[in-house]
Amino acid sequence: MRLLSRRCWLLALLLPPLLATGCGDARRGRQEGAVTLRENEPGVVTTSDPRMEQAMDEAKRTLPSFVAAFESPRPNQLGFSIKSRFVDGDEAEFMWIGLEETDGTSFRGVLMNEPVNLSNVRSGHPVLIPREEVSDWMYVEDGKLVGGYTIRVLQEILEGEDLEEFRRQLPFTLD
Secondary structure (H helix, E strand, C coil): CCCCCCHHHHHHHHHHHCCCECCCCCCCEEEECEEEECCCCEEEEEECCCCHHHHHHHHHHHHHHHHHHHHCCCCCCEEEEEEEEEEEEEEEEEEEEEEEEEECEEEEEEEEECCCCCCCCCCCCCEEEEEEHEEEEEECCCCEEEEEEEHHHHHHHHHHHHHHHHHHCCCCCCC
C-alpha cells in the first residue's frame, strides 16, 4: 500500500482537462471525427475505435509492470494513475483515477475527471476499482509518459490545431 504523494496530486490537478475519454453522446461539443471537442473540458472519444481497443489490451497486458513501479517508485516517477469505465444507466465514460493504494486485487484512489454524461460519480470522489476493470495506466518518469496507451491513441486521432493544442497542454512528453 502507498499513499498518493504531493507530486501525484500536482499531476492530478494538471491532467483531468486533457485526458478523459468516454462513450455516449458527449453533449456540449463539436464533433471532429471520433473526438468530441468541448471548450475548457476534456475531449471525448465518441466512437469505438479499434486503436483504443488495442491500447486497452496492451495496458491490461502490461499492468504488472505498472503495479511493480507503483509499489517501489523511484524519486523521478510521479502521477501514478489508472483508467476505468464508469456507468450510469445507458451512459458510460472512461476516466482517470489518481492512485492511492493497491492490495493486488483492486485499486483505491480518487476520480480525477469530471464526468460528461454521468451523474452517479464526481471528480474528487474516492473509488475502488477491481484489477480486471483497469483499462489503462500511466505515470511520468523524468518528464516522459510511461504507459498512457489511450492518451497516445488520442494523439493519433486528433489533427491540426486540436493536436497542437493537445500537445501544448500536456505536462509531460510523449515518445
